[in-house]
Amino acid sequence: MKIQFPDLPYAINSLDECIDSQTMDLHYNKHHRGYYEKFITAIEKVNTEEIENLEQLFKNISIYEPSIRNNGGGLYNHSFFWNCMTPDYRDCTGTLRVAIEKKWKTMAGFEKSFSDVASNHFASGWAWLIVDNNRELQIVETANHDNPLMDVCPTKGFPILVLDVWEHAYYLRYKNERSAFINAWWDIVNWKHAEERYATLFK
């Protein structure tokens, strides 16, 4: 398994309406890169010849030492998170919007439910929109750097959208007001990316 540290898909200051550039710089260049480097160190001790990518590794993550689970999750989750945001916002459209409105009645209803999970998550972790193994949309939360691709996650599924609710994601600008960060975050969500993820399952 060969893993590269990913480029940010936009300039570091381009999400400033929600995330200030100092937070982005620390988050990407220090936190994310730190997880990447620790993961590479930990995974070098393991035979991964049969494993092609992180998604495949996560299916049996429970057999590996905690540093592989924690840093591998930190690596994957942040790479996915950057792609869930954009400086060029547009509303959710297409089959994903239809499916969200079928389940939560309105986009506002979905955003309220997702925001409630994200803001009420205890301590560090992540809020996800996934397609579960019954091919249903679900909102789930994970602790630390776990994700719904891992065998240790009680509700597993295919990630469509994620929000990082670790304090390092928002504390410089929003201090203890995680809900204010979440409210602002909806204006930078990359619905195009979410729609493309959803479309790979429902062609």
Ligand SMILES: [Fe+2]
């Ligand atoms: Fe983070």
